[in-house]
Amino acid sequence: MTMPDKPFKLVGVAGTFDMLHKGHKALLRKAYEVGEKVVIGLTTDEFVAEMGKPHRVAPYKERLEELLA
Numbered sequence: 816m817t818m819p820d821k822p823f824k825l826v827g828v829a830g831t832f833d834m835l836h837k838g839h840k841a842l843l844r845k846a847y848e849v850g851e852k853v854v855i856g857l858t859t860d861e862f863v864a865e866m867g868k869p870h871r872v873a874p875y876k877e878r879l880e881e882l883l884a
Contacts, residue, residue: 826850831858833872835881855882 826846832839832855846853857879863872872878 827854829856
């Protein structure tokens with residue numbers, strides 16, 4: 816019996832992904848390394864507002880564009 820190249824069929828990650836930094840990139844790289852398919856959840860602007868972050872967070876559209884790039 817041969818093992819699949821990736822141990823998981825589906826991997827999910829989620830976050831605000833504001834100012835995409837090396838920690839975010841490492842998380843995403845690992846998800847794609849171990850998963851055949853990766854689902855990325857991106858928090859809404861409304862959710863970010865409720866989190867009460869002490870700094871400005873880029874709007875959803877900007878964060879989505881950066882993730883897609």
